[in-house]
Amino acid sequence: MSQFYSHRDLEFQLFENLDLQQLTQYPFFADHSSDTFKMVLDAAKEIAIRSLRPLLTEMDRKEPVLENGKIKIHPGMKAIVKQFGEDGWINATFPYDEGGQQLPWTVHLAAGYILQAANYSASVFPFLTTGAANLIRTFGTLEQTARFTPKMYAGDWQGTMALTEPDAGSSLSDLTTSATPTEDPEIYKIKGQKIYISCGDHDACDNIINLLLARIEGAPAGTKGISLFIVPQKNPETGESNDVLTEGLYHKMGYKGAPIAHLMLGSNDNCMGYLVGEANQGLKYMFQMMNEARLGVGMNAVAIATAAYQASLAYAKERPQGRKINEKDLRKPQVPIIEHADVKRMLLFQKSITEGALALLLYCSWLSDQISQEQDLDKKKGLESLLDLLTPIAKSYPSEMGLQTTSAAVQVLGGAGYTTDFPVEQYYREARIHPIHEGTTGIHGIDLLGRKVVINDGLGWKTLMGEIQKDLQRAKSIESLSEMISTFQMHLKVSNECLIKQIAKMKQGPEVFLADATLFLELCGHLTVGWMWIRQAITAQSKTESEGKSDFYKGKLNTAQYFMEYEIVKIQSLVTRLSSNEFPTIKMTAEQF
Amino acid sequence: MSQFYSHRDLEFQLFENLDLQQLTQYPFFADHSSDTFKMVLDAAKEIAIRSLRPLLTEMDRKEPVLENGKIKIHPGMKAIVKQFGEDGWINATFPYDEGGQQLPWTVHLAAGYILQAANYSASVFPFLTTGAANLIRTFGTLEQTARFTPKMYAGDWQGTMALTEPDAGSSLSDLTTSATPTEDPEIYKIKGQKIYISCGDHDACDNIINLLLARIEGAPAGTKGISLFIVPQKNPETGESNDVLTEGLYHKMGYKGAPIAHLMLGSNDNCMGYLVGEANQGLKYMFQMMNEARLGVGMNAVAIATAAYQASLAYAKERPQGRKINEKDLRKPQVPIIEHADVKRMLLFQKSITEGALALLLYCSWLSDQISQEQDLDKKKGLESLLDLLTPIAKSYPSEMGLQTTSAAVQVLGGAGYTTDFPVEQYYREARIHPIHEGTTGIHGIDLLGRKVVINDGLGWKTLMGEIQKDLQRAKSIESLSEMISTFQMHLKVSNECLIKQIAKMKQGPEVFLADATLFLELCGHLTVGWMWIRQAITAQSKTESEGKSDFYKGKLNTAQYFMEYEIVKIQSLVTRLSSNEFPTIKMTAEQF
Structure with missing residues (x-):
């Protein structure tokens, strides 16, 4: 294997x-x-x-x-x-x-x-x-x-998160599943339907415990009127049905092993939900968990992309095809395709994205662990701002880039990669879910630029810049990294200038301000993962010095250089677009498509 | 429907x-x-x-x-x-x-x-x-x-093209299927195996006529020793088996309706092949057809991407979700998602790529029609150089960008797009084949930079520049296009400067020269499709003037602007990379991965 x-x-x-x-x-x-x-x-x-x-x-x-x-x-x-x-x-x-x-x-x-x-x-x-x-x-x-x-x-x-409804996907404020009080203040009668519920029903567990958002009768409109309930499939003690019916099973492009259910609640007016915490605080509760869930999704994306990378790497080392480009003697045997620069480019692309994104996610979870235990409230606040800022990036960058890296894995295998004889086509299909669930990339763009960058007077961004500067200080003395560092610093500078221009657009109203939030999110992905590569390069260089040269550390340094040469430069095109004051996406009407 | x-x-x-x-x-x-x-x-x-x-x-x-x-x-x-x-x-x-x-x-x-x-x-x-x-x-x-x-x-x-073998995919020079002369100079005994043969066997036709590459015994090594044969599945007159056995059927990620076969030829030493044309000219013959086939694949890619675009457009016009970003009143009904700028961006992305690539492919086939009939040999030579240059671009740009546009179509539908309830997931899977067959993108990059750009003293590139200039001249007098034109011209200029730098790298040997040929191919895609949008904008603007404003032409003009704002700017990051003299992909060894 x-x-x-x-x-x-x-x-x-x-x-x-x-x-x-x-x-x-x-x-x-x-x-x-x-x-x-x-x-x-x-x-x-x-x-x-x-x-x-x-x-x-x-x-x-x-x-x-x-x-x-x-x-x-x-x-x-x-x-x-x-x-x-x-x-x-x-x-x-x-x-x-x-x-x-x-x-x-x-x-x-x-x-x-x-x-x-x-x-x-x-x-x-x-x-x-x-x-x-x-x-x-x-x-x-x-x-x-x-x-x-x-x-x-x-x-x-089995536990689940039951949020989405037919008319409330990205717009959770529109959810209509209702909760009617009973004589017991903890218990409500639930009525409605939920769609796309991962593991919402299956036969590997004895009961399904749905953590479900619903609206208590008379609650305020929008997100302020949403409450959180425990809605088990069966009564936990008696095992009797709690009127949670499986209306449908979705068939999906990928990760087919995990079922996604369409649930009907209270069809027989007999579905009990147990209120969690206070009424109307449901979305707030859910979102505290959702941040962890979002990092979890980012990690899922990295994991699938990693498996695809490893499969294509193994193939490239074994598959003979063609000769070195300067070898004209056809009697020489074919070489493994990893000897071709373009194949190495596709492998370095995958390695740089997957290992860079893995570093970012582990950094974020390490922040989260500190936040959960930190007693110094000032320090805690700074860490929280930083984690809040990084979360949409750490969810979206691996999700979006993972589509491209799994695609590169397929490409390395060529025709073989398109067949079911190898697992890469499965990874390609599985990866596609991540830019969608736990908030689409578009939603995270708006979250980042419209909220995380601006709240608390920009504390999150300032903290990020402070942490980056600490690492740049560490790198300063390492001569062999100087070119890499100067490339990174140049992109850091233009990114900051770009952010100032974005903030200035707030005056033109939210539609203009947020029209390209997704691109700003993409920019921040290249930048923060670039930072992660600076950190890895510093570590690898110091290990190289203390422990002698090894292929592993040299590979890390080459990959960091690859990232600065091929990936972080993508910021330039994004900055050009983000600096423009033309808005064809706003101008275009539905009829003009 | x-x-x-x-x-x-x-x-x-x-x-x-x-x-x-x-x-x-x-x-x-x-x-x-x-x-x-x-x-x-x-x-x-x-x-x-x-x-x-x-x-x-x-x-x-x-x-x-x-x-x-x-x-x-x-x-x-x-x-x-x-x-x-x-x-x-x-x-x-x-x-x-x-x-x-x-x-x-x-x-x-x-x-x-x-x-x-x-x-x-x-x-x-x-x-x-x-x-x-x-x-x-x-x-x-x-x-x-x-x-x-x-x-x-x-x-x-049914007709087929039988090229690929287990050990000869991208490297056709290594094919080993043999052809042994018989007493009849037209007939050879064929022995070997072919893989990934599209429609290589099926029951909708009475016979399969394979156009097959094989090596006549004693032929020169490499591509100069390959001959073309007609190898029918059954004898055309008697209907008897011609010893072409179906060894396997590949299961694929997409376009599952078309079978891809693994064929064994001459297992019983009884497979007859009919030599086409002269011996050892097979690859030359095949390649004359392959250029048309490559444009055909480009068109396939555009067609699938178009179907995905149309599906996501229809969904975006119908699916209500959320409100305009400046609407705070939650009692107002939800709006169709096409009202959100980020959704329009994803739709404009698809529209600009699919319609731009369609224009390029029709332009190429229009060149091909002229070439086939043109009697003026000088004119014919110029047209041929131009078409030769454009072919790898017209095959690869829609193939590669089609992956991204079908992905955007999935994204517009959100969770629904990931399910089999809508066709976009199928399009996403089907699109993935195109960067692979009829020459991988990497092969076309090398073909473009290593051959098409440099042969005939750069005639192809010069002809391209001449044709672009003609259109820019036409556009000059149209005031409303001036900003678009100046954006395009700026990118044309940096692309030309970049090409000069690439050519200068020839001195460093083929490995350095061609290490980033795939990126140069990508650059040329953005540039030529940008040119196609200039042409469409000129046409749309003139129609707007002569026939009054219509949504269709206004949509074309907005999309052209979108392309200049969001797509052609991608050239900048590519130019930065291509101008570098660092080559981490060459430096990286197999062991360092």
Whole structure:
């Protein structure tokens, strides 16, 4: 079986490039060490290879089916979900007194990366349960936590996030699922329908615990009138139906192993929902979890792109075709295609994006771990602003660029890549979901430019610039990086000038200001991942000096150079467009298309 | 059924933007007129809607199967292939005395665009037969033509191009299929295997006529020792097996309705091949047809991208979600998503690429029609140089950009676009083949920079510059286009400067010279399609003046502006990279990945 991720790179990212040790200074993580972290990664590798990877292709080919109102998934998933529970993956980051291991989220996410790269569909199940359980334990009552979470942690019950409705996708303020009070102030009768609910029904678990947004009768319009409910598929004690019916199963282009359901709630007027926290605070609660979910999606995107990169790398090293371009003697044997510059370009493209985005996501989760434990409120506020700013980038950059890198993986294999004989076509289809779910790229562009960049008087952006400057200071003394650094600094400068121009457009109203927010988001992706490559180059260079030259570190340095030569320069074209005052997209009417 | 292409735009392209009438001055086309051309397009529309479109989804879901050594395809294809024959599509461009209609290839390609947009898989069958028959009638004997082509024209027999072998894909010089002379100088015994043969076996036709490359025993090594053979699946007269066995059927990510076969030739030492033309001239013959095939692939890519664009446009006009960004009143109804600037950006992106690439392909086929008839040898040579130069661009730009535009179509639909409820996910999968077949994008980059740009002392590039200047002269007097023109001219200038730098790198050897040929190809795509938008803007502006303002022409002008604002600026980042003298892709070793 070929490699689907690089354990060596993951350890470099966590233990050489990131100061993970720092987290163990917080009391919550104090029992941990590099050794326990490495054990977690090894355990993830073990379950990935033994349980998840063998089902990768089969779960794609044998799609879930809807029979008699019940979704049936691949029979192998039951044991996997149970194993995730028994091995403690679902609640690994939660406190000891809740049965957790107080593991930093960074390590948990890194372990998730291994599982996702092995088999994205299979990895979705526990990921969703963790998110749903976290909502209950954070905002619900102790009684709710005791009632619902233990079986979720055990892998017996599936958790979901039920937000989308037929008329409320990106526009959550328009959701209409209703909640009618009963005599019990905790219990409401739920009526409505939810679509695109990942793992919203399947037969690998005994119950499905939907964390669902609905509107209590008489609540204010828009997002201020949305409440959060626990809506189990079956009554947790009696096992009786809670009037949550599976109306449909969506057939998708990719990650076919994970079912996406259309749910009908309260068709028989008998669907009970348990209010979580206060009424009308649902969206706020959901969004606190959604930030983690968004980084999770970014990581999913990196993981799939990584698996595709590794598959194309293995192929390129083995497949003979053609000769070196300056070799005219046809009697010489063909060379492996990795010897061709254009193939190396496609591989470096993938390596630079996947390893750069992985660095960004681990950096973000490392910020998140600090935020969760930090007692110094000023420091905490700065870290929060930075993480808030980086989240839409860390979700969108790997999602969008992952489409291009998985495409490059297909291209490296040529005709073979288009056939089902190799997994890259599956990765190409699976990757396509990520720019869509957990907020489309367009939504994240508006979130970044319209909110994250401007709130708190620009604290997030200022913090980002401060952190970048610290790394540039570190790099200053390293002569061999000077060209790379000057390229990066030039792009940093034009990006800042561009931002000032964007802010100036606020005067022209939100439509003009945000018309190209998606492009600004793209620009910030190239810039921040460029920064991640500066950080990796500094680490690799220092290791090269202390430990002698190795292919691994030389490869890192070459890839950093590749990024500055081929990727970060994309900022230039974006800046030209963003600096313009012509707006054909606003001018164009529906009739003119 | 929603629209899958714009007939209005196609007529604009052919009859307003392109001087199609000019072709009828050549005696070969003299019987034709705009009216007969329009009848052909109407006929294509009719068969597309009535026969091809209804099978689009079904042919994707019910894949061909290999049973008892025979590939079975969708049963509906038999009637379609026969109809293509009976309606005269397969030999429409050939002379009257061969049963053809002497139709300009431009019109034939435009008609093909309609069929391809309706159902790409179904459109592949006649397209391949035309190409194979054209090889026989052009390079074969009169006897071969009489023996094989009539049943191909009738749709009874399928034609194929059999080039690729397990060890010879991009590197055709390494092919090993052998041809052993027999007593009859026309007949050779063929032995070997061919892979990825489109329509290489199926049950909608009575025979398969493979146009196959093989090496006659003792022939020179490399491309100079390759000969072309007609290798029918069955003996044309007796119907007996010609020892061409179907060893396998490839399962693909997309265009599943068209089977791709793995063929074994001469397993029983009984496979006869009929030599076409002279020995060892096979690759030269094949390449003369391949240029047309490459433009055909470019058109396929445009057609699929067009269908995806139209599907997303229809959805955007109907799907209500959210409100205008400056509307705070949530009681107002939601607006169709086409009202959001970012959605319009994604639609303009698609419109600008698909209509710009369509213009380029029709321009190329219009050159090809002139070349085929032109008697003035100097003029002919200039046209040939221009077409040779444009061919790799016209194949690759729509193929590569089509991946991005079909992706944008998926994105416009959001979650719905990822499901099989809408056709965009199918288009996304189908589009992925085009950067691979008929020469990968990397191969075309090397062809463009390493050959087409430099041969004949740069005649092709000079001719291109001359033609562009003519259009810029025409545009000069149109005040409203001045900003667009100056943006284009600036990018034309930097592109020329960049080319000079590329040429200067020849001194450093072919590896450095061609390391970024793919990026240079990309640059030329943005530039030439930008030129096509200048041409369309001139036409639209003049029509606006003569016929009053209409949404159609205003839409064209906005889209031209969009292209100059958002697309052609991509040249800047490419130029920066191409101007560099750092080569991380060459430096990187296999071990460093």
